[in-house]
Amino acid sequence: MYMTVESKENMLMNYIMKNYLWQFNSRTWDRKAQNENIIGKMTQILCNEKIKMDTPADRCYWAEAKSLIDEWKCFPWLKKMNITDIKLMMSTLKKDLDTQLITQSLNKELTDPNY
Amino acid sequence: MPYHQFDCSKCISERLHHAVDKEPNENLTDALPLGYLKTIPGTLSERGCAYCGAKHVIGTPMKDVIHLSHGPIGCPYDTWQTKRYISDNDDFQIKYTFATGMKEKHIIFGAKKELKETIKESFRAFPNIKRMTIYQACASALIGDDIDAVAKEIMNEMPDVDIFCCHSPGFAGPSQSAGHHVINIEWVDTKVGQVEPEITSDYVINYIGEYNIQGDQEVMQDYFKRMGIQVLSTFTGNGSYDDLRAMHRAQLNILECARSAEYICNVLRKRYGIPRMDIDGFGFKPMATSLRKIGLFFGIEDRAEAIIEEETKRWQPELDWYVARLKGKKICLWPGGSKLWHWAHVVHDELGLEVVSVYTKFGHQGDMEKGISRCEAGALAIDDPNELETIEAMTKLKPDLIATGKRPGEVAKKIRVPYINAHAYHNGPYKGFEGWVRFARDIYNAIYSPIHQLSFVDISKDEISQDKGFVTRQMLSDKNLDEAVIKSGEMHEYTGEYDSVKKLRGKKYPQYPMTKKVNKKKEEIG
Numbered sequence: 124m125y126m127t128v129e130s131k132e133n134m135l136m137n138y139i140m141k142n143y144l145w146q147f148n149s150r151t152w153d154r155k156a157q158n159e160n161i162i163g164k165m166t167q168i169l170c171n172e173k174i175k176m177d178t179p180a181d182r183c184y185w186a187e188a189k190s191l192i193d194e195w196k197c198f199p200w201l202k203k204m205n206i207t208d209i210k211l212m213m214s215t216l217k218k219d220l221d222t223q224l225i226t227q228s229l230n231k232e233l234t235d236p237n238y
Numbered sequence: 239m240p241y242h243q244f245d246c247s248k249c250i251s252e253r254l255h256h257a258v259d260k261e262p263n264e265n266l267t268d269a270l271p272l273g274y275l276k277t278i279p280g281t282l283s284e285r286g287c288a289y290c291g292a293k294h295v296i297g298t299p300m301k302d303v304i305h306l307s308h309g310p311i312g313c314p315y316d317t318w319q320t321k322r323y324i325s326d327n328d329d330f331q332i333k334y335t336f337a338t339g340m341k342e343k344h345i346i347f348g349a350k351k352e353l354k355e356t357i358k359e360s361f362r363a364f365p366n367i368k369r370m371t372i373y374q375a376c377a378s379a380l381i382g383d384d385i386d387a388v389a390k391e392i393m394n395e396m397p398d399v400d401i402f403c404c405h406s407p408g409f410a411g412p413s414q415s416a417g418h419h420v421i422n423i424e425w426v427d428t429k430v431g432q433v434e435p436e437i438t439s440d441y442v443i444n445y446i447g448e449y450n451i452q453g454d455q456e457v458m459q460d461y462f463k464r465m466g467i468q469v470l471s472t473f474t475g476n477g478s479y480d481d482l483r484a485m486h487r488a489q490l491n492i493l494e495c496a497r498s499a500e501y502i503c504n505v506l507r508k509r510y511g512i513p514r515m516d517i518d519g520f521g522f523k524p525m526a527t528s529l530r531k532i533g534l535f536f537g538i539e540d541r542a543e544a545i546i547e548e549e550t551k552r553w554q555p556e557l558d559w560y561v562a563r564l565k566g567k568k569i570c571l572w573p574g575g576s577k578l579w580h581w582a583h584v585v586h587d588e589l590g591l592e593v594v595s596v597y598t599k600f601g602h603q604g605d606m607e608k609g610i611s612r613c614e615a616g617a618l619a620i621d622d623p624n625e626l627e628t629i630e631a632m633t634k635l636k637p638d639l640i641a642t643g644k645r646p647g648e649v650a651k652k653i654r655v656p657y658i659n660a661h662a663y664h665n666g667p668y669k670g671f672e673g674w675v676r677f678a679r680d681i682y683n684a685i686y687s688p689i690h691q692l693s694f695v696d697i698s699k700d701e702i703s704q705d706k707g708f709v710t711r712q713m714l715s716d717k718n719l720d721e722a723v724i725k726s727g728e729m730h731e732y733t734g735e736y737d738s739v740k741k742l743r744g745k746k747y748p749q750y751p752m753t754k755k756v757n758k759k760k761e762e763i764g
Binding site: 142149153179183185190193194222227229230231 | 518
């Protein structure tokens, strides 16, 4: 069955939202950092790029990213994708996470100064 | 995702935005229940207060501590032993409750003298306990008794004791969640960094947001120790006061209940650079993912894989026996906070249950984001429901089981819906691989209880036959099962021990030699 990059991205988005928790940290700045760093490291793993591991935080982002990529072996189409498509798909994935959980989020606590 | 209007709450217009029906092909930007707001006057909430949230959720699970309430006796007594946070030191912290027992005269004249006397008397009564926590209740907070000054005086007079003061009176916020926040921040601000721990492993964690309900912490600690990981402290179930003063020396914070303890994780991350890793300890797959992530962080994935393989092999056939009999049953996940999202996906994916509703009493919108993302379309998500709303939901949704606390649980029983205790558990622990089988067994026992079937008989009018009617759970559960499943030689009922935690105490673990040079000295520096 033919799958578009968009439908693949949807599948991965649903997987993250259902099975992982890192994207739900409680502040806007924290969600931005989590999405950027973990999706960034996932993209690097998928594209066989060099990964920065200078700090404990980097290692933690990488552990989350690597765990997801290992679990995504259940999506065989992922292995067949070229680097351009992977990068496009992962940037859309990050954009969608940012949209749902940051920019268009209905969670009023994200920016509550008293929280 | 449209907002859900309860018939019984039409007269309370504010309630409309506290409930949402999850629809297919919609997402969190379409609707999200409001959360963590003051309970609306006129609606009967089932929440706890900020004092209870600080003391009885977070503070009291610390095991080697006298936990003292400065307030009327009703505050500690009425909230005492509402949770089964056991410990490996003979459950000291749940056997006794301490209070100054303030009365009307103290509201006029103050109760600092009583507080000081009570502290001394408590330490005299338990001379082996040298640590204390003191909690403000509404009465002592309103009159302004300076508990910090009294604690300081005592610590000067008794240099071998250490006291932590918590300022979270009942009125300090909308629910117990406010108390979680207060005690997190007060602990990290006043106590962390005061003790230098002995480091015994290359891999050191704090285990945070875990309260050892019926032994959950000890199950998880067993996995960590098998991986050669040192659990420096647990915040706070089965945790030691002085270990929790040394949290700053961990390499990684493992966070379980983000609702009650993300605050301290976030401060430890900012102040000491310790990363935060959120995990799920419930269910086979989430448990395996969690162990793998921790293994990856430390570069010991092989140790995690060995545990996952061993535990899955041991417990999968027993889980399968229950899953075959639970498939398609409808459940309302109505816990207090974090379990709504810890369980929302995995009871469906691994136990075959249909989640028809999730609710939270004191959760925030972030908890609803997680819970709604994880449950299937069709579920009704409710924030801080009142009793009439829960009855209306149960009547319409017709669940086979409610997983909730004992107060709403008793209401459910009255309308013939069985419940299992999601807060203190029925026959836990529920964490880990074996724990998940125990959870499945409790669900099975609740749904197929012959007593529950009898509750539908109205003895005032129904005819009661005396020569038939003998049933067992299995007669009920196996009625429509395939013969192949019933006769399966692979699947079988739970075979673990009645007490699955006892065997973990005093267990010997593999010794992994340390390779990194670290501070091995333990001393108090505060």
